[in-house]
Amino acid sequence: MNMMHQAKFGVRLLELVGVAVILFISLFPFYWMVSSSLKPAKEIFASPPTWIPSEITFENYRNLLSSGPNFARYFLNSAIIASGTVILTLIFAIAAAYAFSRYRFRGNKPLSLGFLATQFFPLTVVMIPLYMTISRLGLYNSYLGLIISYLVFALPLAVWLLIGVFESIPKELEEAAIVDGCTRAQALWKITLPLSSSGIAAVAIYVFMLAWNEFILALVLTSEDSMRTIQVGMASFFDQYGTRYDLLMSAGTLTSIPVVILFFFMQKQFVRGALAGAVKG
Amino acid sequence: MKLHQGWRRLTPYGLVLPSVIVMCLIMLYPFVKTVEFSLRDYTLYSSHRPFVGLANFAKVMKAEWFGVVFKNTLAWSFWSMLFQMIMGLSVALFLHRPIPGARVVRSLVLLPWVMPGVVVSTIWPMLLSPLFGPVNDALLRLGLIQEPITFLGNIRTAMPSVISANVWSGFPFWVLMVTAGLQNIPDELYEAAAIDGANKWQQFRYVTLPHLSLILNITAVLSFIWSFNNLTLIFVMTKGGPLYFTRTMPLQIYFSGFQQHQIGQASALAVITFVFIAVAVFSYLRMTRRQEM
Incomplete structure (x- = not known):
């Protein structure tokens, strides 16, 4: 009996160590970023480093927001572009997915498979002509230029996710509403969309993160400082100031806050979106 | 009535059309252009862009780099793919056991994956900094090294360092996929195996692994392609350096196209990349097809 207790205790202990190791690997880089951002600047550049801040201060954040780089503006740009991408993607994707899931028409299968195939299209393959197209359309250095580019890279996944969502909602509900005198559009608006709200939320979050986190297109399609996204802003920061980790770590913390919040609040939808995207895609 | 029905038949096309148009404009048209540019002698300031056949391909493939x-x-x-798999698979298997708090841990583990690539690429250089990074500090204190290592500046350690950052940011996706796969294995199979006298290792070898093999294959292809296409991490952390020791194809396309303005050669590289990725995606689609059957 005693031996069994001991063995069980040993297993529990091993499990605890395992959990600790996993959490350490996943979270230590965060800890280092956030704790560094709260250290006094001269402590960040102390060698050897301090593993726990000797005092907590917000001076790095104050410096970040008051000094040279236009950080608040970058943040605003990213928020506008990511929200715009979400709205536009939802409109396009809901329309297309609704057609694919509710109508039988010639070209349904090849078209929806065509969307699927573009999911892994490497951005670098189209980067140069895309830059030229966007410039020719007069959308270089504009929100719209980035929004429609992100739209295209978000659409395949969004359409595929929403086809699945719509197909899980019985057609009969809409048909009943139409019998009761609704138009098809009203039936969609009043019945199908509310019932798909959690699926639509999953798509929205996924698209928001994609647009918020994207770097290369934002770098290629903008040049004016006032049009930079937060990712381009941070990267140029890194180039310009090299090791100004006091500013970089506070900027990194602020940049991560929206995605971390979104992730924790909508985790179930997010995981669902990610899985469906990967498995279907 | 007939007219009305005719319009109704057009409705689905009307709904799909906007998406098709933007996809053509932003993806298909530029792709056709890439192929065209790859066949022309095209540098930024050339007004005349003669058709040169496969000369660009020959030129880049003969280049020393x-x-x-x-x-x-x-x-x-x-x-990147291999280490992401090893980490993701072990974490997912470990957390699949009935451990108190496993669900919370499983969601915390996903955090690195949602982090913006640029943020990842600024945290890691700090972690690896020879002066004020914790990695060197820990190695020094443990007596494993005598001198701090300039991880990102040394030709031998630069590639492993950027791969580490990529593994950290990518392994949670494996956790996600493998966990989903594990949850799809019916408990009865383990019970049956246990009745037949299979021990834990045999259960893993003959029940878990065969059921996971499809998902492992799919995830392997996906994570390979994602790393292949990922430009952000290397671009921010090393710019391909020191020298060319971390320079990858997407980075080379960016440099050739946007810095050296060798549009023709950059496009040839892009086409080569595309062919390579297409083969990978094709094998991937064949695997999912098999799953549906």
Whole structure:
């Protein structure tokens, strides 16, 4: 009996160590970023480093927001572009997915498979002509230029996710509403969309993160400082100031806050979106 | 009535059309252009862009850096994929056991994956900094090294360092996929195996692994392609340096196209990349097809 207790205790202990190791690997880089951002600047550049801040201060954040780089503006740009991408993607994707899931028409299968195939299209393959197209359309250095580019890279996944969502909602509900005198559009608006709200939320979050986190297109399609996204802003920061980790770590913390919040609040939808995207895609 | 029905038949096309148009404009048209540019002698300031056949392909494939860059790209994608798999698989299997708090841990583990690539690429250089980074500090204190290592500046450690950052940011996706796969294995199979006298290892070998093999294959292809295409991490952390030791194909395309303005050659590289990725995606689609059957 005693031996069994001991063995069980040993297993529990091993499990605890395992959990600790996993959490350490996943979270230590965060800890280092956030704790560094709260250290006094001269402590960040102390060698050897301090593993726990000797005092907590917000001076790095104050410096970040008051000094040279236009950080608040970058943040605003990213928020506008990511929200715009979400709205536009939802409109396009809901329309297309609704057609694919509710109508039988010639070209349904090849078209929806065509969307699927573009999911892994490497951005670098189209980067140069895309830059030229966007410039020719007069959308270089504009929100719209980035929004429609992100739209295209978000659409395949969004359409595929929403086809699945719509197909899980019985057609009969809409048909009943139409019998009761609704138009098809009203039936969609009043019945199908509310019932798909959690699926639509999953798509929205996924698209928001994609647009918020994207770097290369934002770098290629903008040049004016006032049009930079937060990712381009941070990267140029890194180039310009090299090791100004006091500013970089506070900027990194602020940049991560929206995605971390979104992730924790909508985790179930997010995981669902990610899985469906990967498995279907 | 007939007219009305005719319009109704057009409705689905009307709904799909906007998406098709933007996809053509932003993806298909530029792709056709890439192929066209790859066949022309095209630098930024050339007003005359003669058709040169496969000369651009010949030129880039003969360039001294081509082999190195291609090898770098494969090494970067392969090692990233392998270590992401090892980490993701072990974490998922470990957390699948009935451990108190496993669900919370499983969601915390996903955090690195949602982090913006640029943020990841600024945290890691700090972690690895020879002066004020914790990694060197820990190695020094443990007596494993005598001198701090300039991880990102040394030709031997630069590639492993950027791969580490990529593994950290990518392994949670494996956790996600493997966990989903594990949850789809019916408990009865384990019970049946246990009745037949299979021990834990045999249960893993003959029940878990065969059921996971499809998902492992799919995830392997996906994570290989993602790393292959990922430009952000290397771009921010090393710019391909020191020298060309971390320069990968996407980075080379960016440099050739946007900095050296060799549009024709950059496009040839892009086409080569596309063919390579297409083969990978094709094998991937064949695997999912098999799953549906």
